[in-house]
Amino acid sequence: MTHYKLIYFDARxxxxxxxxxxxxxxxxxxxxxxxFEELMxxxxxxxxxxxxxxxxxxxxxxxSMDGFELAQSAAISRYLAxxxxxxxxxxxxxxxxxxxxxQFKDYMESFRLFIYAQREGKSAExxxxxxxxxxxxxxxxxxxxxxxxxxxxxxxxxxxNGLTWADLVVADHIFTLQNIKKLDDGxxxxxxxxxxxxxxxxxxxxxxxxxxxxxx
Amino acid sequence: MTHYKLIYFDARxxxxxxxxxxxxxxxxxxxxxxxFEELMxxxxxxxxxxxxxxxxxxxxxxxSMDGFELAQSAAISRYLAxxxxxxxxxxxxxxxxxxxxxQFKDYMESFRLFIYAQREGKSAExxxxxxxxxxxxxxxxxxxxxxxxxxxxxxxxxxxNGLTWADLVVADHIFTLQNIKKLDDGxxxxxxxxxxxxxxxxxxxxxxxxxxxxxx
Numbered sequence: 001m002t003h004y005k006l007i008y009f010d011a012r013x014x015x016x017x018x019x020x021x022x023x024x025x026x027x028x029x030x031x032x033x034x035x036f037e038e039l040m041x042x043x044x045x046x047x048x049x050x051x052x053x054x055x056x057x058x059x060x061x062x063x064s065m066d067g068f069e070l071a072q073s074a075a076i077s078r079y080l081a082x083x084x085x086x087x088x089x090x091x092x093x094x095x096x097x098x099x100x101x102x103q104f105k106d107y108m109e110s111f112r113l114f115i116y117a118q119r120e121g122k123s124a125e126x127x128x129x130x131x132x133x134x135x136x137x138x139x140x141x142x143x144x145x146x147x148x149x150x151x152x153x154x155x156x157x158x159x160x161n162g163l164t165w166a167d168l169v170v171a172d173h174i175f176t177l178q179n180i181k182k183l184d185d186g187x188x189x190x191x192x193x194x195x196x197x198x199x200x201x202x203x204x205x206x207x208x209x210x211x212x213x214x215x216x
Numbered sequence: 217m218t219h220y221k222l223i224y225f226d227a228r229x230x231x232x233x234x235x236x237x238x239x240x241x242x243x244x245x246x247x248x249x250x251x252f253e254e255l256m257x258x259x260x261x262x263x264x265x266x267x268x269x270x271x272x273x274x275x276x277x278x279x280s281m282d283g284f285e286l287a288q289s290a291a292i293s294r295y296l297a298x299x300x301x302x303x304x305x306x307x308x309x310x311x312x313x314x315x316x317x318x319q320f321k322d323y324m325e326s327f328r329l330f331i332y333a334q335r336e337g338k339s340a341e342x343x344x345x346x347x348x349x350x351x352x353x354x355x356x357x358x359x360x361x362x363x364x365x366x367x368x369x370x371x372x373x374x375x376x377n378g379l380t381w382a383d384l385v386v387a388d389h390i391f392t393l394q395n396i397k398k399l400d401d402g403x404x405x406x407x408x409x410x411x412x413x414x415x416x417x418x419x420x421x422x423x424x425x426x427x428x429x430x431x432x
Binding site: 056057058068070071072073074075076078080082083091092094096098099102103105109142145169 | 272273274284286287288290291292294295298299307308309310312314315318319321325333357361
């Protein structure tokens, strides 16, 4: 049996959909988490420094399968989704799942701008400008697209009538938005319900309850 | 026969790999190009305004196939690549092509930062900071990854021993870097040769000679 090892930071972020795919498929995997302490300058662990050198692109997540190493979160999740039956039922469903994840990644560009602006210690005014002019419009545009697709689709899933990895990516981010108080209880009620229904899938429930808590 | 219509701006950018896939496969398609003049505030054409409303995500490229509409450049190119036999020969080759395109898209984040900084009329000093601190390190990291992969792979292609859509994405951007004088004749000699070999493929040559000229 293939030994799967998923290496990512100790957060949900871009690693969590792959973890959830393993749980959905009931396939065991090694869930390696690099703590943020290990990344701090001066405190970097030997494991992380060696790892960083060896990863295909110097970044995480990495999925290692008996020595064959894969990089890039969407590529990893798409690969696992396909292997485990969560990539869509037809080429047309597959490409729609891909398109939604790409749309998500485009939106994450402004999410990162906003998060990094805070972390890099930009002035309150600069952070507010980035938040109001870049982040919020991009978030609203993304959530409107998702909301419209869910309302048109009427299946409770974002593509076709079954779960795909696009649901995992989107639902997990909606959870993040709740954590950081960026989801509006009124306008985004439908999206909250959708996230809860994905999180309640029997194969995911236990994992979600037991996983290490992280804001994002 | 499916009527393919690819709608994009009058540039190479994120639309060109899809166009090249049609030429590689010898499949006819309607190459709809929205001119930049049509996009200017006040001068927007009725066609573009209607189009913008109707696209799945309000963005281009869009691939329309007898009414079925697809968005997002990577999703579109991956779909066509798969249909036409340029997505990789095994699931492992496919995921590597995906990962390289995702890595490219990550790098494009800083490319866009730099290009927009110029277009938005930021001060010369701000543009220089973005160029030196964000764009150049990201570009060097990306080109080093590609160079290393090509040297390890030794087939003249970026994945396995045959052409994939990842080659089209990367080679076209290397061409852009030459146009905007961001490719170093010395260090990047190998990448220039690679780009020229992809551009010389018999199925692409005529298209590349005849296509509308654009810097990017």
